[in-house]
Amino acid sequence: MRTKLQQQIAFFIFRSLGLLVIGLLFWILGFIVYHGAGVISWEFLTTAPRDGMTAGGIWPALVGTCYLVIGSMVVAFPLGVMSAVYTSEYARNGRIVRLIRIMTNNLSGIPSIVFGLFGMSLFVRTLGFGDSILAGSLTLGLLVLPLVIRTTEEALQAVPATYRTGSRALGASRWQTVSRVVLPVAFPNIITGLILAVGRVSGETAPILFTVAAYFLPQLPTSIFDQAMALPYHLYVIATSGTDLEATRPIAYGTALVLIGVVLCINLLANLLRRRIGKHAHKS
Amino acid sequence: MKTIILFVTAFTLSVLTLSAQRIKGSDTVLPLSQQEAETYLKQNPTASITVTGGGSGVGIAALLSGTTDIAQSSRKIKFDEREKLKAAGKAAKEIIIAYDALAVVIHPDNKVDGLTREQLADIFMGKITNWKEVGGTDLRIVPYSRETSSGTYEFFKESVMKNKNYMNGIMSMPATGAIIQSVSQTKGSIGYVGLAYLNTSVKALKISYDGGKSYTEPSVANAKNESYPIVRPLYYYYEAKSEATVKPFVDYVLSSAGQLIVSEIGFITVR
């Protein structure tokens, strides 16, 4: 009897705490949506900030984030996929593979601000790129490299070994097997990883503080050596500076909502994709 | 895939084009530079200007490393910064574009109306810790400061604290807007902001630099007639060699149209 009561109490606590936490997390979302929804308009998305950031929109920040996403993917995607292919399809030496795996594992634990320090030291100063889209993209690219590698490796390992042995038995070389058989099968999963990486990159602030971010650009960047505005940094700036915080607040809410929207949509897309692939795999 | 290739080509092609005119430095000057750039670009749609903040020290360091064309600063260039520039073979040209009065702000419910320079210095050095010591209610004083980078931090230290250091572990805010926000929310708070940032959510103190004989409130008029003591010039620094590129913009800032923006934002015009 006592244990029954105990169980009821414990379960009640868990259930209510569980609901509380879920509620809390959705409160945050709801709060931003509630305050930000009224601000979002076509004009907000497609015009530049005006009147000392108290009016206008976030177009240059959106574009800047786009550039950074593209730039960092150009860095991370080929490098990540290639090294994942190497470790899971090519490397025979277990020690090297283990070393790379340990390295990437630890790399993913390094705080993003440390990447910012590193990017500033190597790309901005040592290589002389200055504050630029190039430096920012390289820094962000390295930041998501472990993520790309891990998802690609998982994707490759999900390809049944019989596919490989079958292909090799038919006389295909290792590279033919990888490029014609393994990669096409793993491709959707690799793309899912890529999308996740895009989501991560579009929300990061700390690594771009010293490598690319600009407070205000009246024009869109025209070269990879230009600075760019970016959504997360823009939110940070308009949340903490500006001459008239009261007037800027709505814009901050709007920016936060757009940022969340972008990141959540990207992640949702990856989720859906993953689920569809999962279903397909079960059928076959 | 096609779009990616397109973007990449666009990137590489555009590397060849000239980079923009860059203004970097003080967050205090930032809104001014930004507005000036906005209107200037309306008249000269072909020009290109980037404005970034980070602090006066950042701007001057960037001038030294050649990553900016104009350094905006809310303090005079330091002796050793000038020496460093000289050592790098650069000569910095100095232009005063506006003046700014620093207002000392407190929570609107606070009864204290004015403070002397000495009292202010003691508060920020941590020697006075309760409002009742300066004629207020029994409430802990919470001083808010800017981050160490800002010219505002340095100027306040020089002018009010006579170069003494701030108390250990003062609350430091990354930007002036954050100071206004915190001061308006915190009962015992005190902070300093540029006149341009002043709004109704905080209360500006009258200041006395003559030991309490006369108190003046911060306003554009009082700053202009020099009765308000905490006033500083705002500067643009640029390398003498790049004068030709930056001159049109600097001239615009100093023109009557540019100075109109100065007073609209809440700074004090040069003339």
Place this chain on the structure above:
Amino acid sequence: MSTKKLRRAGEYVIEKLLTVSGAVTGLTMLTITVFLFKEGAGLFRSPSVEKGYALYVHAENPVERLSVNEIKGIFDGEITVWNALSSDYPHAEIVPYRIEDIFQRYSESELGEDYALLPDKLAEVIRETSGIIAFLPQQYAPTGMTGVKTLPSQDIRPADFFGGTSWMPTATPAPLFGVLPLILGTLFVSIVAILIALPLGLSVAIFLSELAGTRTRKWMKPAIELLAGIPSVVYGFFGLVVLVPLVQRAFALPVGETAFTGSLILAIMALPTIITVAEDAMRNTPRELREASLALGAGHWQTIRKVIIPYASSGISAAVVLGIGRAIGETMAVLMVTGNAAVMPHSLFESVRTIPATIAAELGEAPAGGAHYQALFVLGCVLFLLTLLISVSAEWMAGKQSSKIL
């Protein structure tokens, strides 16, 4: 024949290319380490007084060396007599002097072309003022002139750096680089955050894995995973506009920017990670164990408490460690809500300053290559090592979990 050769050559190239990219990835970590340490390495060889400057006293002054704290005390007006420094000097009053002061006495033109006469004028001032301590740029200093004594400069000591309790990187003449408050502040905020997040996260994990129906779990789990993707700057913004005033009002505090506010926002941020990892660990409990327990007559709660949680414990501890690791490195959210006062943390309801926030707020301003810049890179190294330690121990714990499956 030749196409076959060509293909073989192509394959060889591709294999090498893949090897190289694998190696590059492996080396990234090494490069990061090298650059962090490279930039920070000069710190303990920089003089404790600002670079390019030195301190000068009257030749008859017997003082030999001053510690960083003594220098700060002197220039802050806290130490006013030479006798207080146990140097037996009859002219008791200390007169701090800076280079700017000379311009009040002489106009620029009186100092000659390129300040040629500056050293002589400074020497004159020092000879006149017996209690003087002058902080001057070495380039214009009256080094070696009669009546002037240069105080020997010392390097910044690791003991002062790691053991110092005040962080005043821009104090002149001698900046104070005591990182202890920053390190402790970081750990303090992160650990409290986990203490808040752990019970909540575990409850949700138990709820999800044991109590909730399949349908609830099906939408809730991905939803929570999605929340992990919200950018930290958004959490920071939320903290700034909601939590700071809330904490201030709820606890009737003088300020809302406290360590507790930081911990709260970090806890909220860590929750999705803890929930997913802990839930996975619990659901991985082998069915036989669970059924054996139930078959022995144990209740559901007893099974959870006595079987599932112990089984999942190493997975849960990995989640905790991972959570701490993320919290320690979190920058933007903490920068926006903790008030950033560099004090030794002694209360939950006082402001603290963390390492990432310090780097984010100060790196932009620090003159590149200077002592302050180097100090921030050393802080980066500290942060790097801390997180490395944490991810290695998380791996070790997760390894324990997998080896448990018999």
